[in-house]
Amino acid sequence: MTLPAYNFAYLDEQTKRMIRRAILKGIAIPGYQVPFASREMPMPYGWGTGGVQVTAAILGPDDVLKVIDQGADDTTNAVSIRAFFAKTANVATTTKTADATIIQTRHRIPEERLQAHQTLVFQVPIPEPLRFLEPRETETRVMHGLEEYGLVHVKLYEDIAQHGHIATTYAYPVKVEGRYVMDPSPIPKFDNPKLDRSPALQLFGAGREKRIYALPPFTQVTSLDFEDHPFTVQTFNRPCALCNATGVYMDEVVTDDRGGRMFVCSDTDHCETRQAEGHAGPGLPQLGEHASSEQETTR
Amino acid sequence: MTDPILSVRGLEKRYGAFVGCTDVSFDVWPGEVVAIVGESGSGKTTLLNCISGRLERSAGEIRYRMRDGRFPDLADLSEAERRFLMRTDWGFVHQNPADGLRMRVSAGANVGERLMAVGERHYGEIRRTAGDWLSRVEIAAERIDDQPIAFSGGMRQRLQIARNLVTHPRLIFMDEPTGGLDVSVQARVLDLLRGLVTDLSLAVVIVTHDLAVARLLSQRMIVMKGGHIVEAGLTDRVLDDPHHAYTQLLVASIPES
Amino acid sequence: MYVAVKGGEAAIEKAHRLLADRRRGDRSVPALSLDQIAGQLSLAVDRVMAEGSLYDPELAAMAVRQSRGDLIEAIFLIRAYRTTLPRFGATRPVETGAMRIERRVSATYKDIPGGQLLGPTFDYTHRLIDPDMAGDHPVEPGARRDVSGDVAGDAAYPRVTDILNGEGLIEPDVASDAEPGDLTRDPTGFPAGRDLRLQALARGDEGFLLSLGYSTQRGYGRTHPFVGEVRIGLVDLEIDLPELGFAVAIGAIRVTECQMVSQFKGGGEDGPRFTRGYGLVFGQSERKAMSMSLVDRALRADEFDENRAAPAQDEEFVLSHCDNVEATGFVEHLKLPHYVDFQAELDLLRMLRREHAAASSETARQEAAE
Numbered sequence: 001m002t003l004p005a006y007n008f009a010y011l012d013e014q015t016k017r018m019i020r021r022a023i024l025k026g027i028a029i030p031g032y033q034v035p036f037a038s039r040e041m042p043m044p045y046g047w048g049t050g051g052v053q054v055t056a057a058i059l060g061p062d063d064v065l066k067v068i069d070q071g072a073d074d075t076t077n078a079v080s081i082r083a084f085f086a087k088t089a090n091v092a093t094t095t096k097t098a099d100a101t102i103i104q105t106r107h108r109i110p111e112e113r114l115q116a117h118q119t120l121v122f123q124v125p126i127p128e129p130l131r132f133l134e135p136r137e138t139e140t141r142v143m144h145g146l147e148e149y150g151l152v153h154v155k156l157y158e159d160i161a162q163h164g165h166i167a168t169t170y171a172y173p174v175k176v177e178g179r180y181v182m183d184p185s186p187i188p189k190f191d192n193p194k195l196d197r198s199p200a201l202q203l204f205g206a207g208r209e210k211r212i213y214a215l216p217p218f219t220q221v222t223s224l225d226f227e228d229h230p231f232t233v234q235t236f237n238r239p240c241a242l243c244n245a246t247g248v249y250m251d252e253v254v255t256d257d258r259g260g261r262m263f264v265c266s267d268t269d270h271c272e273t274r275q276a277e278g279h280a281g282p283g284l285p286q287l288g289e290h291a292s293s294e295q296e297t298t299r
Numbered sequence: 300m301t302d303p304i305l306s307v308r309g310l311e312k313r314y315g316a317f318v319g320c321t322d323v324s325f326d327v328w329p330g331e332v333v334a335i336v337g338e339s340g341s342g343k344t345t346l347l348n349c350i351s352g353r354l355e356r357s358a359g360e361i362r363y364r365m366r367d368g369r370f371p372d373l374a375d376l377s378e379a380e381r382r383f384l385m386r387t388d389w390g391f392v393h394q395n396p397a398d399g400l401r402m403r404v405s406a407g408a409n410v411g412e413r414l415m416a417v418g419e420r421h422y423g424e425i426r427r428t429a430g431d432w433l434s435r436v437e438i439a440a441e442r443i444d445d446q447p448i449a450f451s452g453g454m455r456q457r458l459q460i461a462r463n464l465v466t467h468p469r470l471i472f473m474d475e476p477t478g479g480l481d482v483s484v485q486a487r488v489l490d491l492l493r494g495l496v497t498d499l500s501l502a503v504v505i506v507t508h509d510l511a512v513a514r515l516l517s518q519r520m521i522v523m524k525g526g527h528i529v530e531a532g533l534t535d536r537v538l539d540d541p542h543h544a545y546t547q548l549l550v551a552s553i554p555e556s
Numbered sequence: 557m558y559v560a561v562k563g564g565e566a567a568i569e570k571a572h573r574l575l576a577d578r579r580r581g582d583r584s585v586p587a588l589s590l591d592q593i594a595g596q597l598s599l600a601v602d603r604v605m606a607e608g609s610l611y612d613p614e615l616a617a618m619a620v621r622q623s624r625g626d627l628i629e630a631i632f633l634i635r636a637y638r639t640t641l642p643r644f645g646a647t648r649p650v651e652t653g654a655m656r657i658e659r660r661v662s663a664t665y666k667d668i669p670g671g672q673l674l675g676p677t678f679d680y681t682h683r684l685i686d687p688d689m690a691g692d693h694p695v696e697p698g699a700r701r702d703v704s705g706d707v708a709g710d711a712a713y714p715r716v717t718d719i720l721n722g723e724g725l726i727e728p729d730v731a732s733d734a735e736p737g738d739l740t741r742d743p744t745g746f747p748a749g750r751d752l753r754l755q756a757l758a759r760g761d762e763g764f765l766l767s768l769g770y771s772t773q774r775g776y777g778r779t780h781p782f783v784g785e786v787r788i789g790l791v792d793l794e795i796d797l798p799e800l801g802f803a804v805a806i807g808a809i810r811v812t813e814c815q816m817v818s819q820f821k822g823g824g825e826d827g828p829r830f831t832r833g834y835g836l837v838f839g840q841s842e843r844k845a846m847s848m849s850l851v852d853r854a855l856r857a858d859e860f861d862e863n864r865a866a867p868a869q870d871e872e873f874v875l876s877h878c879d880n881v882e883a884t885g886f887v888e889h890l891k892l893p894h895y896v897d898f899q900a901e902l903d904l905l906r907m908l909r910r911e912h913a914a915a916s917s918e919t920a921r922q923e924a925a926e
Contacts, residue, residue: 006640035743040639044632045885047892070896077892079564107896125886136872138746146379150386150416154401157408157415160422161444163908169900188900208882210743226422234903252899266896 009056009089015039019057019212023203026214031176032144033127038210048081049207051104051123058119058203059085059102064092066100071108071249071266078106097269107170109191111248111270114200116217122185124206127213129173129183149181152224160229169234175222182213184221190233190249195221240265243274244281302364304329304470304502305350310359312345319345320526323359329469330500334517334534336549338508342526344474347506351391351472352381363470386416390463394475396455399462400447406433406458407443413466432461436491453484457491464495471496473505477512489515510549514538522546579624593617602810602839603627607880608634609740609759610641611809611838628761632881639740647793648803652813652836653715655789659840662716663783664817670713673701675788676840716785717815717832726817726830746872753855753871757848758837760878766843768868769850777854777866779833784817788840812837816849821860831860 007013022036041049059065065085069078073095081104082093094100097110104121114120130140133151143149152173159167172189176182184195185204195202195215202215215221225231236250241262248270250263264281265271303326312319320342327333335343348354350361352373361373366388373381385391393399400409410429411419419425430440436457447455456476463471476492477485493516496503507513513520513534520537522530522545530543541547580587594601594617604616608631616634623629659675662668674680676698720726736751739759744752757765772779790810794803816833833853835845854868867873877883 010640012640012642035745037740037742040635040740040881042636044888045882046887046889047885049885070893074564075893076564076568079568083565083568106892107894125889137876138872142378146382148382148416150412153415153420154404154408154412157411157422157425158405161405161407161426164911165904165908167904167908169904170897186894186897188896190900208886225420226425227420228423234900249896250899251895252902266899 009059011056016057022212027216030219031180031182033211033213038207045208048123050205051121054121054203054205055104063101066103069106072268109194111267116199118200120202122204124185124204127206127211129181192223241281243271243279304364306362308360311357313357318526332503332517334513334520335506337523341523343506343523387466390468390471392473392476394478396459399459402448405444409462436461470502590617604630606838607631610634610638628880647795650791655791657789660787662785756875761880762844765847769847772854772868777869779853780819782817784815786814788812812845814845814849818853
């Protein structure tokens, strides 16, 4: 038995063309979920098969690829996907946001503002923002088609009635160019403002659910809210323990079993770059000092 | 008199070889309540579902007077226009409130949903309007955040009515709105309905097997049997002086009120 | 001390080395050969081929070995390989009427032309663990029936459903020249149509379909089924060669077919007749073929104007959840890090608790003041 030699970036060229057509359609109709014939990939569904197919379809030999998961380059699944493309496409890889031409991500948008020559590829588990309000695809497609989005606000209304706040903290729904309601993938809502009018092309791939959608550069992306309960993002009221950065998304790191916590940048490249530039944070918290609490501010 | 708001001509609905209703023609004028009565299997619910766009007709015309004065056949409207009508200009009150409510969503959001669907984006305003409507249907203000699952049958029905009326529709369809309620509760809901219909000068098409409900609410009534209209006229006339033998039988079978 | 999760690459490498070690197990025990797996665990191999939707016993045996016997993992390996294969063409529809029968039973007739053939079945074995299985005892060769008198083709083993159809008692299988869809090459939309449904069921998870089929028997979408016939055996694959102008046989595969004779329906011109549920699976798997035919019939509810309320009747539900490779991926992805989103939830929860505490103490203060 002879085992096959795989094509550049694994997928055959026919499949890539099919995916590119879906991407182009997605770019032409920002925020619209384009069905595509998702292939079975050599990694499990739910582990980035959509993002990997999109990346494979747009990747060229000269591209420089960065892969992050939770903002970090060294999380195991990011390592695994980066290794997959290094092996099947032999492309250069990087952890530097500024150096990458394609960034595949799960759950974060890098802190550093992306540039016009860059493409951000999101891995998406459930592309349908209405899915948990209406489980049927046949219904949700009609709702999108007829722009029937009242139900999304019913959910937000219920949050406020029950908790006093909109209780969605990630995968926070957005409206694209005043038309399609879109799931931005499970990024924290902290990252939502970065979607808006980004100079970079943003592509979203959902392998298991077989959908691709896109935000062309400089697309208007608005997070849904009420006039009297405007969209807000998380803020952390202390700087990164390692690089002293503020205004960034933090990981809370448990340092002991007595309530010790410290907060560090979720974006590892951002943090390391700042440390290399000489920034230093306060380091470990003193024993007994408790985690600060966060507050919300309007953006 | 003004023009009719709804006009039905030669309506027919077949299920394969079986005829649900046929040769149905009538008009509804603004502010008028028309009752469709008949026993189960007479085709009255089929008729209601056809004219409210919930069931595809087999033949005939159904025209509706839009707010801009146009009078198109519903079949000529796009799906988007039809759905917009359904959530703004029309209401539909189901016999079982669970069919018309979101049972696991608060009463406030149930009433507010239509407002949000047409673009209302001020939480406080939506909540205030929902509160007003709850009080109009006699639901206590402090129940605004409770889910209908915790409501009694009568309250659920009143909530369903409020949910339908919040966008100030001009035409309401009702399918046995008191059919699932205890007799003691029926009277209160009927009383409420009668008041609202008058205050808001709603046009209503109500399906009921209960002639007492028809007498209380409607100005005109249509009697159906075997998918056909057998008699139509002013409610008092039909009930007090039924012409058709079937209507006479129906009227005779209810106790004098 | 804070340790960043560094060295993911090294960790992965070491994990994979350990996996290979555990897979091989005790080195003093000879490694499993593919022949052993394909020959002695053939039903496992059949399942991998069926749900991997690739007929290649040797490759399936490799996958079973590579996956340490985790069949869904093996199916996944086969699928990921299958998707890279070029398509040369499609075979003609297989003629199961001309199957070289290894087993064939009908529950609807006591005897049928060609006879009932039990074949290699677990049925009627007493499920007692056999001490012989601990060793390698000699096994007698199976008794073979004489097939020299068999007439090739439909005449020898007519399908039970064809017999019923001869009397007009069952809905006919209508031949169609329409090109069937391809689940693996086109995005699925709903309603999907029976061609795509059958494709999805044929590669759907055996356990999921078994439970769904079972649920229809317990009243969640009853179909009043009778096994018209289950048959297992070899069928020839033929492919049209345009250059030659005729079809040539390119090989044979083993399949299991189930024709479920189900609830009669109708009126109209044709009068009432039985309806069909259909199952066809690579290899020997009656359980899967029967379950598939139950679910196929249940999914035809709309076609027969049946009330569609049970899970097995819900096309979108069944098709969206029957694929075990999709399901296992998404369930297992929950073990990937989610700490960014979890952090966002923590923040919100802390704020809500703070507000709750503030509100409670305010209430307590007021009550104390009264």
